Amino acid sequence: MNNKELKTLIDKYLKGALSAEETVQLEQWLDAMADEQAFEALPEAEKEAARTQGYERLLARIDKTSQPAVVRRLFTSARSVRIAASVACLIIAGFLFKNSLLNVIAPHRLTAMTSTAGKIKKHILSDGSIVWLKGNSKLVFPVTFGSGSRTVTLQGEALFEVAKDAAHPFRIHCGTLTTTVLGTSFNIRSTGTETQVAVLTGKISLSAPQSEKIILLPNQQATYSEPAAAIAKDQNNSTSVHELTKGTEYDMAFNDVRMADVVPRIEKKFDVEIDLQDAGIRNNLITADFTDQSLKSTMEMISQALNLEFEIKGRAILLKLKKES
Template structure:
């Protein structure tokens, strides 16, 4: 009896376009659970009721009809579309998105800038320099999906019923609850996904054939976008990303060319490495949130090197070769 009264009340609010998104969701649930009562309720009114959409809900590119449309005709048309689309679930989701669209959020980091973002579900994201993260203000439907260009470290809140998906170009990473790092800069040929805890599924959508790999902690997936190849490797030093997500890079015997590559990415600059320095090894820590001259000053402690600015780029060279 209580549900019948609630159905009648929400139906009246629906006809007068006064339903909130939550009330509309409840109204559709009651219609689904009380089909007989709902049909009787509608049949008493729909022949004489005009369906007039709220202002602003219909896109400008859809012409506005001059003739009146009865609610019965409107409901029949919508019902036909819903049957094709897949049923009540999609009906409810579609109406919610129409009446109360989810706002798309975007975070953009500049050179040497790092930010921490907390999503609605409790997931935390550490966004690296020169990176973009796009995500909905509220998650709906069956999954939690975000888009990334650049690099980010994720601590995903566990939710077994709603997978968390990170889309980065042709690469899609799916998890339930875990911590991992994704490096997916658009200008770079290789994308890397490194896992610290949990379990991750990585898929590559390629023209030749789609590929998939599942990785465990201390493993990494490397994707060659040009060759459209995906392979999995062990990566025991995965813990370095706990510091790297904050902009602190730890090097324990890393080739100088690789360190230069990181500096270029973080500061969005070009660095020319002088002859004979490519294979020099660097030990040390670099704070990529500091000014670039501080990072370069630390870098040139290797092999008696120096650095200078030459126009729009930097040059690292050996003393006496300038």
């Protein structure tokens, strides 16, 4: 695909006329622009240099009538030999450009994450919901949720901490069982023929074809039988909270704990970096339960308890003493 054809596809997308076949065609072209494994293998310094310079250079290339042959040769050789420093920025720029353009062309496209046996993989969805995917499982989800309901598909087991949004219900499809929530935390485990749902906080509803809807409250569990198409509440909730949350950052309760120990826990859970503007904050003690709270709510609770103020800039958080009025 040359750049003229690419522009045509972009124009069709903006007019709402891009077909599924053309979307695949576009993604295949973008796949040819970069090598993700090569990108990940590069030194951090080269990655950072490309982030600030390579993207703009590649955008400028799009305005040309055709893709220069020399660029094609550079990318081809980079797949067969060790990456030379002279082409590193081109490869990185291509990889970043592919993902940036896809986010424009198909922001709600589906993607997937998987976890291996004995491992837990965490992912923060576009709405701020956190998913801990447990061993041998797969989650299919949109890169960015649209204006309707937030819908994902689960195979296996995962612990969900769903961001509260009453206007956009969160739905998990697990076989023919649908779990609907507004903002809560719960665990789902599916074996293919049976799905068990355990609620930690909030309220959820379970529904399936030819089965009555069931509401679950905190500390309640239910099991859905796929062959029988039946949902039943478990009378003996034998699965403990500790067992369901083991290996995750879900538990965020602190009792007289130094902020120096609290901050790393928050950073790990939300994938952020917290900058304490005053070193004395590290020694402050805090007693609070941030479990099932969003990042913003967590920082608001800390600020109120310790008379601080904060500012969130992307994944960076500034936490400092509140100015006296």
